[in-house]
Amino acid sequence: MTAMLEVRDLKVAYGKILAVKKISFSVEEGQIVTLIGTNGAGKTTTLRTISGLIRPASGEILFQGKRIDTVPAHQIVSLGLAHSPEGRKIFPKMSVEENLLLGAFSRQDSEINQDLDETYDLFPVLAERRAQQAGTFSGGEQQMLAMGRAMMSRPKLLMLDEPSMGLSSLMMKVIIQTVRKLQPQGTTILLVEQNAQAALSLADHGYVLEVGTIVIKGTGKDLLVNDAVRKAYLGED
Amino acid sequence: MDTFIQQLINGLSLGSLYALIAVGYTVVYGILQLINFAHGEVFMIGAFGALTTSLVLFNGNTALWTLPVMIIGAVVASVTTAVLMERFAYRPLRNAPRLAPLITAIGVSVFLQELVRLNYNKVPFTSWNPFNLPDAKSRIPFPQIDVVTGPAIQVGGVTIQRAAIFTIGALVICSALLWYFINRTKMGRGMQAVSQDADTARLMGINVDRIIVVAFALGAVLAAVAGVAQGLQNNNIDFRMGFLAGLKAFTAAVIGGIGNVEGAVLGGLVLGVTEAMATQYIPGQFGGGPWKDVWAFVLLILVLVFRPQGLLGAKEVDRA
Ligand SMILES: Nc1ncnc2c1ncn2[C@@H]1O[C@H](COP(=O)(O)OP(=O)(O)OP(=O)(O)O)[C@@H](O)[C@H]1O
Ligand SMILES: [Mg+2]
Numbered sequence: 001m002t003a004m005l006e007v008r009d010l011k012v013a014y015g016k017i018l019a020v021k022k023i024s025f026s027v028e029e030g031q032i033v034t035l036i037g038t039n040g041a042g043k044t045t046t047l048r049t050i051s052g053l054i055r056p057a058s059g060e061i062l063f064q065g066k067r068i069d070t071v072p073a074h075q076i077v078s079l080g081l082a083h084s085p086e087g088r089k090i091f092p093k094m095s096v097e098e099n100l101l102l103g104a105f106s107r108q109d110s111e112i113n114q115d116l117d118e119t120y121d122l123f124p125v126l127a128e129r130r131a132q133q134a135g136t137f138s139g140g141e142q143q144m145l146a147m148g149r150a151m152m153s154r155p156k157l158l159m160l161d162e163p164s165m166g167l168s169s170l171m172m173k174v175i176i177q178t179v180r181k182l183q184p185q186g187t188t189i190l191l192v193e194q195n196a197q198a199a200l201s202l203a204d205h206g207y208v209l210e211v212g213t214i215v216i217k218g219t220g221k222d223l224l225v226n227d228a229v230r231k232a233y234l235g236e237d
Numbered sequence: 238m239d240t241f242i243q244q245l246i247n248g249l250s251l252g253s254l255y256a257l258i259a260v261g262y263t264v265v266y267g268i269l270q271l272i273n274f275a276h277g278e279v280f281m282i283g284a285f286g287a288l289t290t291s292l293v294l295f296n297g298n299t300a301l302w303t304l305p306v307m308i309i310g311a312v313v314a315s316v317t318t319a320v321l322m323e324r325f326a327y328r329p330l331r332n333a334p335r336l337a338p339l340i341t342a343i344g345v346s347v348f349l350q351e352l353v354r355l356n357y358n359k360v361p362f363t364s365w366n367p368f369n370l371p372d373a374k375s376r377i378p379f380p381q382i383d384v385v386t387g388p389a390i391q392v393g394g395v396t397i398q399r400a401a402i403f404t405i406g407a408l409v410i411c412s413a414l415l416w417y418f419i420n421r422t423k424m425g426r427g428m429q430a431v432s433q434d435a436d437t438a439r440l441m442g443i444n445v446d447r448i449i450v451v452a453f454a455l456g457a458v459l460a461a462v463a464g465v466a467q468g469l470q471n472n473n474i475d476f477r478m479g480f481l482a483g484l485k486a487f488t489a490a491v492i493g494g495i496g497n498v499e500g501a502v503l504g505g506l507v508l509g510v511t512e513a514m515a516t517q518y519i520p521g522q523f524g525g526g527p528w529k530d531v532w533a534f535v536l537l538i539l540v541l542v543f544r545p546q547g548l549l550g551a552k553e554v555d556r557a
Contacts, residue, residue, distance in 0.1 A: 053436055073439040082440075089437040091430050102430050105423065106442030153442070 002065045004029045004157055004188050005050070005081075010059035012042070012049050019045045021212040022059070027157065027205075032179065032189045034199040034220065036233060037209035043192040044086045046209075047159050051083045052076045063157070078106040082155035086162050086192075088146040092135025096126050099134050099145055103152030112152070119148040122178065140171035147178060157188045164195045176202060196233035200224045208233070239394035244513040250401035250470070252509020253408035257463035258486030259493070259501035260415065261319075261456025267432040267496035268452050270335070274342035275322060277483020278349035279315045279457050283464030284379070284474040285353060286314025289360070291380045292370060301384045304465075311461035318349065319457035320450055328446075346479075353476040376475045379468035386469055400469040407462050412502055415455070419498065424451060432496070481530075488537045494547025503548055511536050 003026035012020040020042040027033045035043050048054045050061055052073035061069040063081055071079070082103075091099050100119055104112045120127035123144045129137075134145055143163055150158055163175045172195070179189060179202055193199035200206050203220035208229060216229060223229050261276045290310025295303045326345050330338045357373035371377050381387070390397045419425040430438040431448045439445055467482065468474045485508060493504025515532035516525060523531075540547065 051440055053439060072444075074442050074444045077440065077442040085437060085440060089434055089440075091433045091437070093433055094426075094429060098426060102426060102438075102441045102443075105427060105430075149441075 002062075003027060004064060005190065006060075006062040007046070007050070008060040008062070010046070010049065010061065011057040012045050012054060013057045014045075018057070019212055020049070020056075023209070023212070023214045025207050025214060025217070027188060027190050029156075029188055030183070030186070031204040032183055032191060032202050032220075034191045034193055034203035034206045035209055036193050036196045036199055036206060038194065038233075040211070041209040042212040043209055044161055047083060047085075047161050047190070047192055050159065051081070074106075077153050077155075080154075080156035081159070082150040082153045082157070083159045084146045084150040084161065084163065086165070088139075088142045090134045090137070090142050090145050090149070092133070094134055095131050096134055096137075096145060097130040099149050100126070100152050103149035106153055115152055115154065119151060122151075122181065123148050139166050140168065140174070143167065143171070143175060144178070147175070151182070151187075155187060157190060158182065159190045159192070161192045162194060163191070164193060164198060172198060196229065197224075200229075240517060243395050244517045245510060246395065246397055246401060248510030248513030249506060250398070250404050250509070251512060252489075252506035253404045254463050254466055254470070254482065254505075255486045255489040255508050256408050256502045256505025257404075257411060257459045257466070258482060259489040259505045260411075260459045260498060261453075262487050262490040263493070263495055263498055263501040264428075264452045264456050266490070267498075268428070268435075268449060269327070269338075271327065271338050272342065272487070273322075273327075273453075273456075274339070274483070274487075275326075275345035275349060276319075276456060276460060277479030277486070278346050279319050279322075279479075280460040280464050280467075280482060280486075281474070281476060281479030282318045282349065282353065283311040283315035283457070283461030284468045284478065285357065285373070285464075285476075286461065287311035287465045287468060288377065288379060288474060289314070289370065295380075299380050299382050301382060303380075304382045304385060307380070307382075308462060308465055311465050312458050315457040315461035315464065316454045319453040319460075323450060323453045328449075346483075350476050350479070357476075373476050376473040378473050379471070381472065382469065386472075398470070400466065403469055404463075404466040407466055408502070408505075411459050411462060415459070415498065418455070424448075428452060485530075485533060488533060492537060492540045492547055494549040494551040496551050497547065497549050500547055500549035500551075507548070508533055508536065 005027040008024050009022050010020055011018060011022050035046065037043050045054065049056050052071055056069055060067060063079055068076060091102065100116055125141055126145060126148055137145060164172050176198055183189060191199055191203065200220045200223050206218060206220050206223045207214050208216040216226065258280050262273065265271055265273045287307040287310050290307045291303060322345055326341050327338055330341060353373050358370045360370050385399050385403045387399055390399065419428065427443045428448050428451065430441060430443055431445055435445050467478060489504035489508045490501045492508060493500025512529040512533050516529045
């Protein structure tokens, strides 16, 4: 069986600086896979490359067995790959509902309104404020909107870049619960996090990225008890 | 009182023309942060497109029904120009430092003026139409269409030029259609998304290149209508007409808040009314027609000093 997403020997450069140095990893269908690492490790760069916003210097990216590393960014979402970017990046001057509809921009089918209702069921806060300008939302609410917007494309694989960033621990719980809810619905998830504890406890598999290189990999459970990981990322000594 | 109303109408008619052109500056700026200084030429070419359509197809017939066809001719000429300009002059510079496209815009502007000036009468329609296109080195009379031009209408002590009604009406219709397009269609929503955050828009599946072309085309449609309006108002057109009109319209866009479509319309109207009122009411040596351009730019300076984001607020350029 081929993996849903496979990254092979990926190198990404900004000018002369290699931000991602030959990494390989894969995401199997139905799994939650996490990529953890400190600031500047290359996590965001990796996701942006998968989405086509940045072109790799070398290497291959396969989604459901097909090369996508030369596909234009705007065509990737309709293949079934959604990306909720770092910093949420909601469209601040548009309403909640308009943001969600933009998530479905690539779709032509007639079930968009039905999915809108489902998103509102998943995040009742959004339903109450569907006409509100998204830029006035709190960080946590924006994160829910960003996730809801990504779900509106009906992705097979959802990539989340630091959904916990700047959130209270209460809000974190809501986000974690949401990720847990998505998995049984058949959504595969690639989760990028600095909050290693939260990410690893959710994940089937984890990869630790350090200055552009994968240094440790294993199941979420194993990594949670791995000494090196505990020292470097879970704040224990 | 009549004088005031008279000047208000004059100002609104002039302002409608500015507003129609200003939308093109603002829409492109909102998406690319590019000031397309060649947009005045898109307006000028619209006027020539309408003229050509009339000369080639109607040969002196100025019945009202020819006007819509002339407008279509104007729109085709302007949109073609704008789309080619985007494709060949600006797109290759998409990632260049901001000065490069700005200088290119000035180059495109001069190029288009000279192209029309030197080559208009050489356009090869003559093989199937016995009509020679006129030389564009001097002003060319613009067809005066029945009903829309002709004797002014008197309402009490106020004189209303028919072409003024056409211009104001054109602005009302174009603004309504534009509002509908931007806020109620999928493509329009995509356009707003690109202007707020282009990369994230791409993650939504929006083809940014396509949206940019649409933005140029949209501005060109309104500029084309303005070109026809100007021809009807002034009775003639010339290859230089895009310069001052373009500069004024750009000023209007800045006054309204560049990047903001409602702002461009409001800015155009405010600028037009200011010019008309200044002409009428400023006494002595600084009053009258010759000084109206001065007061237009004084208004610009005042707005930039006291409300630099423009009347309705510019698009913030703080995308980090
Ligand atoms: N646009 C850019 N131009 C140049 N260098 C960049 C750019 N974006 C990122 N970098 C560099 O690439 C490296 C990886 O950055 P990246 O944003 O991928 O890290 P990250 O793992 O997501 O970090 P964080 O946890 O802080 O979000 C860093 O050294 C960063 O400085
Ligand atoms: Mg990051």
